[in-house]
Amino acid sequence: MNRKIIDLWVGIFVAIGLAALVFLALKVGNLLTTSEQRTGYQLEARFDNIGNLKPRAPVKSAGVVVGRVESIGLDDKTYEGVARLHIYSHHQFPRDTIAAIFTSGLLGEQFVGLEAGGDSVMLKDEDRIRKTQSAVQLEKLISQFMFSKAQETPASAPGAVPTPAPSAASPAAPPAVTPGAKP
Template identity: 65%
Template sequence: MNRAAIDLWVGVFVAIGLGAILFLALKVGNLLTLDRTPSYRVEANFDNIGGLKLRSPVKAAGVVVGRVESIRLDPKTYAAVVTMRLDRDYEFSKDTIASINTSGLLGEVYVGLDAGGDTAMLKDGDHIGKTQSAVVIEKLISQFLFDKAAQGGAGK
């Protein structure tokens, strides 16, 4: 086989190989999304974050507007401090409520943002005051059982 043909084949091979990496990056890994767009950080304290993880989505009205960047425990108040990175294109009012939700029974855990009516908008480094913690199913069930027991006791 002569050199020109080998060069051609190797060129084709390298091109489709790089094409495969590009396919993985763009179509599978969705590289060109929020990581590249300009963003700002906001913090929120939660009593309980349930199954929230790093890089969990932040959604407003079901639309992904950011990702969870870090989660740590405040050593004084024992509250979870969640730092979120939000897309610059979306602005939220100062009195936005952040809540931790689950999509479906076993679905992914995400932070939901419900915008309020304040005209001032959240800026980089701001703190979301109003939050709603994750619903822990075990607690819910035990509460329900206690209520039932209390009702039964009162009925007698």
């Protein structure tokens, strides 16, 4: 094979190989927008519970992505979860903005939602968002619900269902109807 043809083929190969790398970085990995959005400022938000929030989770305001969660840590003194937020520089938020942790969908990933307030002073780099709302824990909700249900059953029971056994409606009924009253 002639030297020039080999060079030609090698040139083509290297060119399309590099084009593939560029494609992966730009079109698949979205390098352009990340470099555009790399400039920004840092905010800090403290939550009693950050739930399943992960680094790089989106920060949204009115559903629009305005930044990313940079890192997550624990304050050793107050035992609060500290989320550092990276907000893209062209978005400004008032000082009384509320940060809350939401879940997208029922099983989706968690993100930080920013709800802008009405203050005329804007948050600056390294500021802290004062008003925060923790992640909703499904287990807590369920246990609260169960607890409140368990509490209201004895309150409504005396009127509706005859709990004491001597009412003698039928011998089989009491254990089936009031299993909670047995102990």
